[in-house]
Amino acid sequence: MKVGTADETGRAFLKAASEKKQHVGSETVVSVLKRVIAENGRDHIRGYVFAILCLIVVALSTAFTAWIMESVVNEAFANRRADVVWLICGAILAAFVLRGFATYGQAVTLSKIGNNIVARYQRRLYSHLMTLSVGFFAEARSAHLAAQVSQNVAGIRDVLNLTVTSTARDLLTLISLIGVMVSKDWVLSLIVFAVAPPLLYALRYVSRRLRAATRESVEVNSRVLGAMQETIQGIAVVKAFTMEQELERKVNGIIDTAERRANRIARLSERTSPLTETFAGFAISSVLAYAAFRSIYDGVPPGAFFAFVTALLLAYDPARRLAKLQVQIDRAVVNAQMIYALLDMQPAQRERPGAKDLTVTDARVELKGVTFSYASGAPILRDVHIVAEGGQTTALVGQSGAGKSTIINLIPRFYDPTEGQILIDGQDIAGVTKASLRHQLAYVSQQPYLFEGTIRDNIRYGRPDATDEEVETAARLAYAHDFILAQPFGYETPVGENGVTLSGGQRQRLSIARALVRNAPILLLDEATSALDNESEAAVQKALDTAMRGRTVIVIAHRLSTVVKADKIVVMHEGRVMEEGTHEVLAQRKDGLYARLNNLQSRENSI
Template structure:
C-alpha cells in the first residue's frame, strides 16, 4: 500500500463544487428509504408554517374588530381560532420532531453498521496505517453528520422556508411599502454570512480532526493504563493531552466566534427594520387615522418571521459543519479494499494442507524488503518451525499465509492452489491462529470460544475447552462459561486468556494451525498447561510455529532458519544442531549457555554448589 493512504489523506476544504454532489449523494442514499416518514414530517412542518402565518394574519382582526371597533360577538370566534391554531401547531411540532428523530437515529445506526462492515473488509495494511483509537473516535464523531444534513435540510425547507414565505405573504398583503423597507436590510446580511461560511469550512474540518486526536489519545492511555502507571507516564501524557485539548478548545472557540458573529449582525439589522416599522406605523396611525390592525398584523408576521429567517440565514454555516462530518464518513467508505475477491477466485479446497512458499518476496510499502525469495515446504499434517533473530521475517511469513498482505513476488500454495487466486473467506476458514498476545473480545468466555465457529454447540465449546486445559478454571469463574471477560479479557490471567484462544482455535477445526510465540510470555506453570493444550491442537494438523526458545521446537518435523529475510538452513533438530558453523547450532549453543548461567545463579541463591562449568562453553 502506498504511504499516505487512509481517511486522513484528503484535506481539501469543502466548496460549491463538492457540496452539491455530496448533498445529492446523501439524499439519493437515504431519502427514498424513509419517504413515508419524511412525507409525514413534511406535512407536520407545513402545518407549523401554516398556523404560524395564520396567527399573524388574524392579528389584524384581533386589533381592529375586538379592540378598535369593540365587537364582542367576534371575540370568542377569534380566540377559539387562535387556540386551535396553537394546538395544531404544538401537535404538528411534536409529530415532526419524533419522526425526524426516529429517522435520524436509524441513519446513524445504518452508517455505523456500514462503517464497521467496510472496515472489516479493509486489509491489515490499511488499518495498520490508521491509529485505531483515532479511527474509532472519528467514526463516533462523524456518524451524526449525515443525519444533521438531512434533518436540517428538511426542517429548513419544509418549516422555516414555508413559514417565512407565508409570513412574507402576510406582510406584503398588509403593507407592501413597509415590506420593501424591511427587505433592504437583507443584502448586507447575506454578504456577511457568505464570508463567515467560507472561513468556517476549513476550521470545521480541522476541529473534527483535533477532537478525534484528543479522544484517541485518551482511549489509548486508558487501554495502556498498566504501562502508564508502571512508567509513571501520567504527567507526560497529561502534558500531551493538555496540548491537544488546548488546540481543540482554541479551534472550538474560533468556530464559536465565527458562528456567533451572525447574532449581533442579525440583531442590529432586525432592530433597524423593526424600529423603522414602528415609526412608520405610528405616524400613519397618529396623523393618517389608519386603524392599527394592519400594522399589528405586519409586526406580528415580522416578529414570527425573525427566528425562522435567522435559522435560514445561518443554514449554510450549520449545514457546512455537518457536511464536513458527512464527507469524512464518506472518505472512509470510499476507500477501496486493497485485496478484493475477484470474479475468477476459487474456493480453497484443502486435502493434505501442504503449504509451499515459492520465491516469496515482500516489503511493507516503500520500506526495504523484509523477505527475499523465501522458499520452503511445510508438509501436510506435520509441524514446521520458523526460527531466527528478531527482524528475520518470521511474523511476516505468518501474515502472508492468511493474506493479511500479498507478496510482492513469488507464490504461496496450499495443496497446489495459489492463495492469491482463492477467496479470502475460504482461505481463512482453513486456518486457525494462536498469537503471542491472545486477544479476547467483549462478551462472555463462551462467546469468545464460539467466535472460532459461530455454529458450534455448547457441548462442542466445552469439549474444546477441555482439550485446551481451560474447562476447570472456567468452571471456577463466577458464572462459568457465561462469565464476562472484561475489556480485552483483562479479568483473566495471561495463561487463561491463552488457553481460551487455543480453545477458539480448536473449535474452528481448521486443517492449518499458526502459532506465533504462543508460550513465550507465560510463566512456567501456565506454559506447561498451554504447551499441553497446544499438543492437542496440533494433532493431525499442518502446523506453522514461531518460537524463540528452541527447546519448544526441537520435536518439529522441519525447522526453517531465517536470517535477514532469507532462508539459510532447513532440516530437523538433529541435523541442524550437528551442522558445523550452522546458524541453528549457534542459536542452540547460545541458549544453552544462558540456561546454564541461570541454573548456576539459582543454585548460588539457594546456598548450594554451582554446577560444574563445561570447559567447552
C-alpha cells in the same frame, strides 16, 4: 464528489479525508446531499413526506397567527365587536393546537429517521472496516479512527434533517410571513427588504470563515477522544512507568488546542447575533416610525400595522436559523465527507474475478519465490521457498526481524506478496476466496485477544455453530477446562475487557481452545509461549502439543526447546531461508546459524 481510491493503508484514508476537507463548497454540498438522498431517501420517503406535511402546517399556522392580528386589533379594539372576538380567539386557539401536534409529529418522525440513519451507517462502517486489510489498521491509529467515526457518523443524518427542516419549516414559514407582510403593507415590506442584502453578504462572509474552523475542530476533537481512549487501554503501562504527568501534559495540550478552536467557532458563530439583532432593530424601529406617523397624521387604522409587526417578529427566528444554515450544513458535510472517505476505500485484498473456494486435501502449504515489503520500504522477505508438508509441523526460527511473523501474516492473506506465490495443495491462495481460505486456518498469536462476553462466547468465536459440548471438549484439550470451572460462573464468566480478569497463560489457553474448536486443518502459531512464565508455558505447551496432532502446523519459535520435535525447522535470517532440517541435523552443523542459536540458548538456560 471525489471518492477514495483503492489503498491498503490507513495513511491513505487519513490523506483522503484531509484532501476532502479542503474543498467544502457549494458543489460539494450538493453532491454530498445527492448521495445521502440517493442512499437513504427511498427507504424513508413516507416518513419525510409526513414530516414535511407537519412542517407545512407549522409554517401556515404561524403565518395565520400574524395575519389574523389585523382582525384582532380592528374588530376587538377599534370596532368592539364581541361576537367576532370569540370566533377570532377560537381560530387562534385551533391554530396553536394544530401547530403543537404538527411540531410533535415532525420532531418524533425526524428523530426516528435520524436514529435509523445513524444506526444504518454504523452497521455499514463496521461491515466495511471488516473488509479492509490488516495493513490499513497497522497505519491508522485505532483510537483516532474510532473517535472520528463516532464523531462524524451523525453528519449523514444532519445533512438530511437540516435540509428538510430548513426547507419545509423555516423557508416556508419565512415565505408565508413575508406574504402576510406584503399583503398588509407593501411599503413597510420594502423598508425591511432594503436592509436585507448587506446582512446576507455579511453572514456569507462569516460562514466562509467558519468552514476552516469547523474542519480544524473536527480533527482536534478526534485527537482528544483518541488520546483518552489510548490512555484507558494502556492504563497499566501508564501507571507502571509513572507516565501520568507526561501524558496529562500531552493531553492537556491537545485539549487546550480544541478549546481554542471551539472558542474561535463560538466567536465566529455568534457574530451573526449582532448582525441580525442590528438588522432587526433597524427594521422594526423604521417600521414603527413609519406606521406611527401614518396613524397620527393620516388616521390609518392600526390593525394592518400590528399584523405586519407580528409577521415581522415571527419571521425573525426562521430568518436567523436560515442565516446559520450554511454554517451547519458545512459542518455536517465535513463530517459526512470523512465517513464517505472511509466507505469509498476499496479493500487491498479484493477477490479475483471468478475466485473459487479453497479445497483442502493434504493441507500442504508452499511458498514459491515469495518477496514482500511493507508499503514502499525495503524487502522483508527475499525469494523465500518453503514447503510445509501436510500433517507435519514446520517451525520458523531466527532472530527478530528475520521475517517469520511476516510469513504467518501472508498465509491468511493479511497482506499479498510483492512477488511469488503461496500455494495450499497446489492452489494459489490469491485465486481463492478469502473466506474459504481462512476457514481452513486456525491462528494462535503470542498476544491472545479476548472479546467482551463470556468465556464460552470467546471459545465459540472459533466456530459459531459449535455446540456447548464441543466448546467444552476444546477447552479440555487446551488444558483450560479446570481453571474455567474454578471461575465464579464457570463457562459463563465474563472475561472483562481483553480478558483482564485472567492471567496470560489462561488467556493463551482460551486462544488455543478457540483454535481447536475451529477444527481447521492448518494451524498457525506465532510465538504462542514467548511471553509466559515457566509454569504457564508448560501448561500452554501441553495444550499446543494436543492442538498440533494431525494438522499442518507452521509455528514461530522463540525458544528452540519448544520445537525440537518439529518435523522440519526453517532457519531464517534477514528475510532469507538459510537452513532447513530437523533439530538433530541442524544442531550438529558446525558454524551453522541454528547451531549458534541453539548453543547460545543452552548456555543461557544453564546459567
